[in-house]
Amino acid sequence: KSLDPNKDMKRGWTPTDGVLVIKPGSGAGDIITEKRYHDFELSIDFKITEGANSGIKYFISENGSIGCEFQILDDERHPDAKLGVKGNRKLASLYDLIPAPDKKPFKIGEFNTATIIVKGDDVEHWLNGELMVKYSRNSQQWNALVAYSKYQKWPNFGNLKEGRILLQDHGNEVWFKNIKIKEL
Numbered sequence: 001k002s003l004d005p006n007k008d009m010k011r012g013w014t015p016t017d018g019v020l021v022i023k024p025g026s027g028a029g030d031i032i033t034e035k036r037y038h039d040f041e042l043s044i045d046f047k048i049t050e051g052a053n054s055g056i057k058y059f060i061s062e063n064g065s066i067g068c069e070f071q072i073l074d075d076e077r078h079p080d081a082k083l084g085v086k087g088n089r090k091l092a093s094l095y096d097l098i099p100a101p102d103k104k105p106f107k108i109g110e111f112n113t114a115t116i117i118v119k120g121d122d123v124e125h126w127l128n129g130e131l132m133v134k135y136s137r138n139s140q141q142w143n144a145l146v147a148y149s150k151y152q153k154w155p156n157f158g159n160l161k162e163g164r165i166l167l168q169d170h171g172n173e174v175w176f177k178n179i180k181i182k183e184l
Helices: 005-011 140-147
Strands: 013-016 019-022 040-048 053-060 068-073 112-119 122-127 130-136 164-167 174-183
Touching: 040 053, 040 068, 053 112, 068 112, 130 140
Parallel strands: none
Antiparallel strands: 013 019, 019 174, 040 112, 040 174, 053 068, 053 164, 112 122, 122 130
8 A cells, every 4th residue: 555644644654854653563554655666776774673573575566565575673682583594584684585694784773774776687685885685586596486485375476577665564663764766
């Protein structure tokens, strides 16, 4: 859905001095763009509380909230960090598919910058100016990776030519600001 300030702000997305804040347990729901993107650079400053979980999803299909995800997570305190395979559910990872390095330039309780760059089928996840994950979609290796993941039941997962972008409400307090999308 799109952000409806008259409804969603009352449910838990609170804009304060240029910052979108999700109140914990508010049931605010996700925010999703109306526009679809294909080649883009997305930059978002985010801050999480201890133990928090959220994400930035992209290539969202028409029928829901499933898409590739830049994981936003407190690796030290959230139990999801121990799930998955080889850390593929930790901060800056391509959620449930490709792990980011364990050592990251990240500070809990401070604003950090997530950047997602998509050029054709090539995708990069950056955290505070450091490359964390790089992959290519629509390839034999990509399709094999998806086939052995929780996304196997979604046809053509991650291979859409274009899709929407989503900020995830996962029930924890999270701040987003300086949201910039540049079409390439």
